[in-house]
Amino acid sequence: xxxxxxxxxxxxxxxxxxxxxxxxxxxxxxxxxxxxxxxxxxxxxxxxxxxxxxxxxxxxxxxxxxxxxxxxxxxxxxxxxxxxxxxxxxxxxxxxxxxxxxxxxxxxxxxxxxxxxxxxxxxxxxxxxxxxxxxxxxxxxxxxxxxxxxxxxxxxxxxxxxxxxxxxxxxxxxxxxxxxxxxxxxxxxxx
Amino acid sequence: xxxxxxxxxxxxxxxxxxxxxxxxxxxxxxxxxxxxxxxxxxxxxxxxxxxxxxxxxxxxxxxxxxxxxxxxxxxxxxxxxxxxxxxxxxxxxxxxxxxxxxxxxxxxxxxxxxxxxxxxxxxxxxxxxxxxxxxxxxxxxxxxxxxxxxxxxxxxxxxxxxxxxxxxxxxxxxxxxxxxxxxxxxxxxxxxxxxxxxxxxxxxxxxxxxxxxxxxxxxxxxxxxxxxxxxxxxxxxxxxxxxxxxxxxxxxxxxxxxxxxxxxxxxxxxxxxxxxxxxxxxxxxxxxxxxxxxxxxxxxxxxxxxxxxxxxxxxxxxxxxxxxxxxxxxxxxxxxxxxxxxxxxxxxxxxxxxxxxxxxxxxxxxxxxxxxxxxxxxxxxxxxxxxxxxxxxxxxxxxxxxxxxxxxxxxxxxxxxxxxxxxxxxxxxxxxxxxxxxxxxxxxxxxxxxxxxxxxxxxxxxxxxxxxxxxxxxxxxxxxxxxxxxxxxxxxxxxxxxx
Numbered sequence: 137x138x139x140x141x142x143x144x145x146x147x148x149x150x151x152x153x154x155x156x157x158x159x160x161x162x163x164x165x166x167x168x169x170x171x172x173x174x175x176x177x178x179x180x181x182x183x184x185x186x187x188x189x190x191x192x193x194x195x196x197x198x199x200x201x202x203x204x205x206x207x208x209x210x211x212x213x214x215x216x217x218x219x220x221x222x223x224x225x226x227x228x229x230x231x232x233x234x235x236x237x238x239x240x241x242x243x244x245x246x247x248x249x250x251x252x253x254x255x256x257x258x259x260x261x262x263x264x265x266x267x268x269x270x271x272x273x274x275x276x277x278x279x280x281x282x283x284x285x286x287x288x289x290x291x292x293x294x295x296x297x298x299x300x301x302x303x304x305x306x307x308x309x310x311x312x313x314x315x316x317x318x319x320x321x322x323x324x325x326x327x
Numbered sequence: 328x329x330x331x332x333x334x335x336x337x338x339x340x341x342x343x344x345x346x347x348x349x350x351x352x353x354x355x356x357x358x359x360x361x362x363x364x365x366x367x368x369x370x371x372x373x374x375x376x377x378x379x380x381x382x383x384x385x386x387x388x389x390x391x392x393x394x395x396x397x398x399x400x401x402x403x404x405x406x407x408x409x410x411x412x413x414x415x416x417x418x419x420x421x422x423x424x425x426x427x428x429x430x431x432x433x434x435x436x437x438x439x440x441x442x443x444x445x446x447x448x449x450x451x452x453x454x455x456x457x458x459x460x461x462x463x464x465x466x467x468x469x470x471x472x473x474x475x476x477x478x479x480x481x482x483x484x485x486x487x488x489x490x491x492x493x494x495x496x497x498x499x500x501x502x503x504x505x506x507x508x509x510x511x512x513x514x515x516x517x518x519x520x521x522x523x524x525x526x527x528x529x530x531x532x533x534x535x536x537x538x539x540x541x542x543x544x545x546x547x548x549x550x551x552x553x554x555x556x557x558x559x560x561x562x563x564x565x566x567x568x569x570x571x572x573x574x575x576x577x578x579x580x581x582x583x584x585x586x587x588x589x590x591x592x593x594x595x596x597x598x599x600x601x602x603x604x605x606x607x608x609x610x611x612x613x614x615x616x617x618x619x620x621x622x623x624x625x626x627x628x629x630x631x632x633x634x635x636x637x638x639x640x641x642x643x644x645x646x647x648x649x650x651x652x653x654x655x656x657x658x659x660x661x662x663x664x665x666x667x668x669x670x671x672x673x674x675x676x677x678x679x680x681x682x683x684x685x686x687x688x689x690x691x692x693x694x695x696x697x698x699x700x701x702x703x704x705x706x707x708x709x710x711x712x713x714x715x716x717x718x719x720x721x722x723x724x725x726x727x728x729x730x731x732x733x734x735x736x737x738x739x740x741x742x743x744x745x746x747x748x749x750x751x752x753x754x755x756x757x758x759x760x761x762x763x764x765x766x767x768x769x770x771x772x773x774x775x776x777x778x779x780x781x782x783x784x785x786x787x788x789x790x791x792x793x794x795x796x797x798x799x800x801x802x803x804x805x806x807x808x809x810x811x812x813x814x815x816x817x818x819x820x821x822x823x824x825x826x
Contacts, residue, residue, distance in 0.1 A: 198422075
């Protein structure tokens with residue numbers, strides 16, 4: 137998640153860990169409805185905490201995760217526009233809920249409904265970010281989120297330039313919300 | 328962290344007890360902070376004491392705590408201290424102890440994660456409520472037991488609040504719709520021009536609106552009723568004025584005609600006066616000639632008197648001469664007688680002489696007779712001359728009188744002439760005045776026509792006004808007046824009663 141601080145988002149479909157490219161599979165893995173995947177990052181998006189559920193489902197040990205960018209679990213099916221929205225929101229000091237498709241160390245995927253909030257110090261300065269991830273409603277993911285993200289991704293892939301790619305996806309998302317006459321937050325909570 | 332440990336059961340039980348106690352204490356603490364009396368303060372204190380006791384048991388049972396265990400206990404104590412201070416950022420981030428020591432730390436983290444999740448969710452949800460956003464409910468995923476009860480309670484509270492707000496909105500919308508419909512009805516009637524319609528009762532908040540609206544419509548009704556009445560009155564009066572103005576106009580026309588005729592008569596009069604003035608001037612000239620003639624005649628009469636005087640003198644001298652002639656005749660006769668006597672004595676020689684003497688005596692006799700006759704004529708002549716002198720004197724007197732009378736006539740004619748001039752100028756002034764009067768009359772006639780036209784258009788306009796006003800429905804102006812004075816009385820009575 138270091139890209140949230142201004143660095144360009146990784147665009148390659150292959151994720152690397154320890155110089156090994158993770159090849160995405162079609163296998164979906166799940167965690168308990170009752171469980172929370174919890175992680176914390178510093179201001180640069182580097183993991184400072186990952187709970188057991190996170191380690192377990194992502195297939196990494198705590199030691200493997202700490203200090204790594206959060207994008208270590210970024211799945212290539214995720215549109216960049218969603219992360220832009222996420223980062224714009226939390227950097228503005230607000231919470232955000234986002235459906236995210238994540239990549240495990242083995243290349244499998246798992247859907248989460250991520251709740252990302254900035255953590256403040258006593259002086260109300262952002263000192264890091266906290267994320268609780270819950271099991272999303274499978275129907276919502278299947279019928280709404282996955283097709284929407286695929287569409288945004290399609291828009292993004294029309295452009296070669298990273299900046300244009302991001303702008304195209306973000307515009308698509310913005311226009312989609314406008315056409316539904318809703319806000320992003322209201323849309324997420326209505327699902 | 329489900330790997331089983333090789334350590335003894337009591338230690339695992341003690342570790343579980345520590346975690347459970349701390350979890351219970353934190354849950355109670357958070358619930359207490361959020362205002363949900365899940366656990367009272369005594370229970371929190373008890374839980375913390377229990378946790379401390381369990382840790383003591385854990386220590387005692389091992390008797391000689393190894394440094395790794397001590398390290399873990401220290402970490403747990405440190406993170407618990409942070410959590411107690413409300414710092415939910417605290418976690419045991421990096422640990423690698425296997426078995427129960429690892430699990431204890433993982434459990435502590437899990438406990439903090441769930442507390443943290445609850446705090447973040449509850450805070451976010453209630454912050455949204457503060458901003459009138461009600462869809463931001465607590466995500467129940469990961470909320471167990473008391474957390475779930477608290478989260479559901481909060482969600483229910485938010486839902487109740489949302490429903491209350493929605494109901495209030497709905498009620499307000501209904502009220503607004505009712506108010507709008509009532510006001511719409513009022514405006515609809517106003518649009519149709521019905522000023523007798525008044526707004527029915529509106530909700531209390533709109534009371535002043537209703538009062539003001541009804542007062543405005545009442546004012547409008549009264550005003551239009553008065554306008555209608557006045558328009559009718561203006562129409563009637565303008566009709567009357569138009570009729571009167573018509574009559575005035577035609578009279579003025581006649582007056583103008585008469586003035587024209589008067590002008591013509593006066594022109595003739597001016598001519599006549601001018602002719603009279605000219606005639607008097609001519610007469611004056613003639614009279615001047617007559618006066619000269621009269622004076623001349625008086626001179627002639629004087630000369631006649633003088634001639635008469637000279638005739639009288641000549642007559643007297645003729646008388647004297649006649650006396651001389653008569654004396655001479657007498658003497659001659661006497662001589663002739665003497666000559667006859669002498670001739671008789673001289674006989675025959677004297678006979679011829681005697682004849683001459685007789686002839687002379689006859690001539691003397693005839694001379695004496697002629698002288699007597701002339702003397703008589705002279706006397707008659709003298710008397711006639713005296714008469715003539717007297718008559719001529721009377722004639723002179725008559726001429727004097729004539730002259731004087733001519734002078735008087737001359738003065739009179741001069742007066743006539745000057746008066747004719749004065750009359751002429753006066754008549755000219757009159758003529759000018761009549762001309763001006765005629766112009767004024769014509770202007771009056773024109774003005775009369777304009778007034779008539781204005782009155783007609785005033786009548787038309789007031790008729791239009793009446794027609795326009797008739798599109799509105801209102802009660803009779805007098806009735807309204809009575810009503811308002813009646814209301815004023817009612818108000819006065821009510822005020823008196825209130826006082």
